[in-house]
Amino acid sequence: MAEVYVKNELSYKAKKTIFHILVYAFLILITISVLIPFYWMLLTSVKTQVMIEQVPPLLFLKPADWEINNYKLLFEVVQSGPRRGQPLFPFFTYMKNTILVSVITTVGTTITTILAAYAFARLRFKGSNLVFVILIATMMIPGEIFILTNFLTVYRLGWYDVFNQTYWDAVLAMTIPFMTSVFYMFYLRQTFKQIPNELYFAAKVDGTTDFQYLWKIMVPVAMPTIVTIIILNSMGAWNAYIWPNMIATRDEYRLVSNGLRGAFTDSSTGRTDFGQQMASAVLVTVPLLILFFVFRKQIMRGVSRSGIKG
Amino acid sequence: METKNNWRAWLYLAPMLILMAVFTFYPLFNAFIISFYKDYQPLLNQRAPGMTLDNYSIVVNNYFFKQALKNTFTLAFISVPISIVLSLFIAVALNSIPRLKAFFQTIFFLPYVTNGIAVGMAFAVIFHRNYGLFNQFLSWFGVAPVDWIGSTATWGKQMTALMIFTIWDSLAFKILVFASGLTNIDKQYYDAARIDSASKWTIFKRITVPLLSPLILYISITSMIGALKAYNSIIALFGESLGGRPRDMITIVAFVYQYRADYANIGFYSYAAAGAIILFMITLAFTGLQTIVSRKRVHY
Amino acid sequence: MEIKMANLTKIFISKDKKEVHAVDHVDLTIPSGKLIGLLGPSGCGKSTTLYLIAGLLRQNEGEIFFADEEVSEMPPEKRGIGLVFQNYALYPHMTVRDNILFPLQNMKVPKQEAMERTQEMAALVGLEEMLNRKPKELSGGQQQRVAIARALVKKPRVLLLDEPLSNLDARLRLQTREEIKRIQRETGITTVFVTHDQEEAMSISDEIVVMKDGVIQQMGHPQEVYDAPVNLFVAKFLGNPQINVFEGEIKKGKIIVLNMEIATTDKPDQKIIVGIRPEGFMVDETKKSAFKFEVNLVETIGRDTTLIIDTPSDDETLLDKHSFKVIVDASYRIMSGDLVHFKVKPDKMHLFDLDGELLK
Known part of the structure; x- marks a missing residue:
């Protein structure tokens, strides 16, 4: 009997070890697949054109051989093309636009979201369920449908004028339509609902108005959720592509995503300068990654909740 | 709680509702209307009198719209199941390791927080015919260089490249959601299953997947709807030409934007609207499907 | 199948990084074919012991044997436990049906046989009618039987x-414990039953094992343990209402509680703790007794x-509380x-030293 057991035990432990090795191998394989595009982006951005066109491709490059000229060129003022008089890749202009749009949109969204979430979580009024259901239903509608009319609305509001659009016209057009979010409202309402009623009654006894109660008690208590909403929302502007492309009449009004594509292809030869293109991609990617690593917990928690909600 | 604060509640809702009335509800309604206009010129706000269904028949018979339907559905129906199965395996693998779970999870989440256009361009470099990494990788297995996204690429090759990028891009969210869904499953079921001598595969098939099925269904439908709206990924990989050969990889959304961009041409805006409404109907059908299936199958 | 545990120890690390001996060098032999109640207050290590036997937890020290076979390192699925x-x-x-079939499918039992055995089990627990239901369509007691x-x-x-x-309501609990006893009798399988409810354990078990702080206090037939507790903890843990505990003294062969002589003894003079079961009092109708x-x-x-009797003095003669309970025949017609x-019935009185150990 004892011998049988020893055999069993060995095979069991061996099996477990093999299983763990396989799992780790699988995860490492996925890790490599996830990281390769980032690696290739960075590697290409520090290669010279000659290195880029080398066959077979160079898979590694010693830091000593890194070519930072691609980055330098991005900031040099060009004399022709749509960006005449500007740097080849006006990174700082785009960043400024993106941050401005991001901040304005986020402030607006946060305010409308807090007010609406409070109404749905705390106040009783006729039709609240109906309105709530209608709002939730809009989450199912593809946003592309709205864009057609919103473009016309922005035009009628005078924010899209091909010849005379000012910077602030463009900023307004890029922010005002995006100052609401049903999903964040839903998310915050859930948090508000978890705040015990006793707190509300206690505040009433202390003579606070509803509005004071919201700002002095609800908002501070729900701060972690609000911070998550702020972070997730402000990342949106970094990925916005279609709308800013549509309503910004001048290159210097656009956001980072718009500046990336197309700018590095020589229109006469059709050849793309991949080194510069990847350098600009790195410039756009790095701030987001920094933001992510700083707020990793809030971001991942917020996103995983958004999936669980259904 | 108080009951007499009707008007005050509406005051709190007002900022959101007013903005949504202008930028959500009115546009939804208006898109339907525009799709029935005759000879519409949006900026001039001129049109021929009466309503028509012609826009729909023109769109449905348009070569590029057919191409867009084919591309969109191919992309959605292949990439979504693959990414779901793959992310499920990855989430289960993450859950079964004793160490480094947070580390792997963070890395796997990176694609979610990066600019899609920037990474898509990196993929374009990787898929380059002559000096791309992907062809180099294939050459180790003796595969001759293939044009994936260039002007000589076949439809199948372009679709494959697009598929790889789309799956890479969409895994992050699903892995995170499935992994947190898994941690919510009562550990007792796994203890019970071990006592019942279930193998790892049996546990996955008969415990994990069924218990996760409401989440899997929800994610399937939302990703399906997301995939039906593919656009940024095509721009990222192929540029504004929408394909190695122009418009080879056109999608429904891309179709809508193309016709929208040509608003100066009489009636084109209505074609765009008709395309958008058709997309809306398709997503509506998927949402309906989710409701029916979730009532029938996944609940226990 | 006899279960033997030797020197079994399980250490948990608590939040403040301290080692907690959940199971502390336990030596225990569970006889074959018996129903054993593992009993103790919450946190005494009884569930941990059960999980160690199951293999869901791995011991830090010691061995577990099923009959002659050592299973200490064996994964739970190999141990052949339910x-x-x-x-x-x-x-x-x-x-x-699928719930009951599940283990058989994993063991690759042929389909026909698996179905038969499932049917047989459903009959044993009286659930033949419920085979096609889902768990949430069953009552707590039915789920338990599944x-x-x-x-x-x-x-x-x-x-x-x-x-x-523990998740059943009071009436169902009585029913189900009879049911468990019947099933155990019919199958003759060695069964270990963890509970914090002494009444439950006493009524159902062939033998009970009382645990405290990861250490086994006493093992034996329920009535024997009740009648002859080895220490104050066991005496207090078994019995409802609880045993009455007094501070007392032995003086010249007399047991003194509250300055009253209650009995005689041959033990030497010392301070003691006296435990008397509520049913251990007899009404002395002659009114001669000093107690x-x-x-x-x-x-x-x-x-x-x-x-219910309040102790006359304020001093802490009565450990823990200020009143004690006496159960007598209703025919006495006593008024407040x-x-x-x-x-005092001698066999219902237990004398302990000040550390709570039975007086030798």
């Missing part, structure tokens, strides 16, 4: 039950009367305010 979880852990998405059927269907060597009755109290409250339920003389 386990009923506290919350049953029925798979919510499977029907009752869990037992699932544990037994694979013909385990050992059946382990983790607080199986007398004024009754504060009287509760008569059926044939028993419970007398009455002065009652008592004699």
Whole structure:
């Protein structure tokens, strides 16, 4: 009997070890697949054109051989093309636009979201369920449908004028339509609902108005959720592509995503300068990654909740 | 709680509702209307009198719209199941390791927080015919260089490249959601299953997947709807030409934007609207499907 | 199948990084074919012991044997055990039939035989009618029986039950414990039953094991343990109402409590702790006994009367509380305010030293 057991035990432990090795191998394989595009982006951005066109491709490059000229060129003022008089890749202009749009949109969204979430979580009024259901239903509608009319609305509001659009016209057009979010409202309402009623009654006894109660008690208590909403929302502007492309009449009004594509292809030869293109991609990617690593917990928690909600 | 604060509640809702009335509800309604206009010129706000269904028949018979339907559905129906199965395996693998779970999870989440256009361009470099990494990788297995996204690429090759990028891009969210869904499953079921001598595969098939099925269904439908709206990924990989050969990889959304961009041409805006409404109907059908299936199958 | 544990130890690391010996060098032999109640207050290590036997936890030290076979390092699925979880852990998405079939499918039992055995088990626990239902369509007691059927269907060597009755309401609990006893008798399988409810353990078990702080206090037939507790903890843990505990003294062969002589003994003079079961008092109708109290409250339920008596002095003669309970025959017609003389039944009185160990 004892011998049988020893055999069993060995095979069991061996099996477990093999299983763990396989799992780790699988995860490492996925890790490599996830990281390769980032690696290739960075590697290409520090290669010279000659290195880029080398066959077979160079898979590694010693830091000593890194070519930072691609980055330098991005900031040099060009004399022709749509960006005449500007740097080849006006990174700082785009960043400024993106941050401005991001901040304005986020402030607006946060305010409308807090007010609406409070109404749905705390106040009783006729039709609240109906309105709530209608709002939730809009989450199912593809946003592309709205864009057609919103473009016309922005035009009628005078924010899209091909010849005379000012910077602030463009900023307004890029922010005002995006100052609401049903999903964040839903998310915050859930948090508000978890705040015990006793707190509300206690505040009433202390003579606070509803509005004071919201700002002095609800908002501070729900701060972690609000911070998550702020972070997730402000990342949106970094990925916005279609709308800013549509309503910004001048290159210097656009956001980072718009500046990336197309700018590095020589229109006469059709050849793309991949080194510069990847350098600009790195410039756009790095701030987001920094933001992510700083707020990793809030971001991942917020996103995983958004999936669980259904 | 108080009951007499009707008007005050509406005051709190007002900022959101007013903005949504202008930028959500009115546009939804208006898109339907525009799709029935005759000879519409949006900026001039001129049109021929009466309503028509012609826009729909023109769109449905348009070569590029057919191409867009084919591309969109191919992309959605292949990439979504693959990414779901793959992310499920990855989430289960993450859950079964004793160490480094947070580390792997963070890395796997990176694609979610990066600019899609920037990474898509990196993929374009990787898929380059002559000096791309992907062809180099294939050459180790003796595969001759293939044009994936260039002007000589076949439809199948372009679709494959697009598929790889789309799956890479969409895994992050699903892995995170499935992994947190898994941690919510009562550990007792796994203890019970071990006592019942279930193998790892049996546990996955008969415990994990069924218990996760409401989440899997929800994610399937939302990703399906997301995939039906593919656009940024095509721009990222192929540029504004929408394909190695122009418009080879056109999608429904891309179709809508193309016709929208040509608003100066009489009636084109209505074609765009008709395309958008058709997309809306398709997503509506998927949402309906989710409701029916979730009532029938996944609940226990 | 006899279960033997030798020097079994499980250490947990608590949040403040301290080592907690959940199971502390336990030596225990569970005889074959018996139903054993593992009993103790919460946190005493009884569930940990059960999980160690199951293999869901791995011991830090010591060995476990099933008969002659050492299973200490064996994974749970190889040990051949059936386990009923506290919350049953029925798979919510499977029907009752699938739940019971599940272990058999994993053991690759031929389909025909598996179906037959499932049917047989359903009959044993009386659920033939419910086979096509999902767990949430069953009552708590029925779910519990499915869990037992699932544990037994694979013909385990050992059946382990983790607080199986704690999620049932009082009436169902009585019914189900009879049911468990019947099933155990019919199958003759060695069964370990964890509970914090002494009454439950005493009524159902062939033998009980009382645990405290990861250490086994006493093992034996329930009535024997009740009648002859080895220490104050066991004496207090078993019995409802609890045993009455007094500070006392032995002086020249007399046992003195509250300055009253209650009995005689041959033990040497010393300070002691006296435990007297509520039913250990006899009313001395001759009123000669020196052991007398004024009754504060009287509760008569059926044939028993419970007398609640406040101790006359303020000093902490009565450990923990200021009143104690006496159960006498209802025929005495005692009213509150009455002065009652008592004699003590010697076999219902236990003497302990000041550390709580039985006086030798």
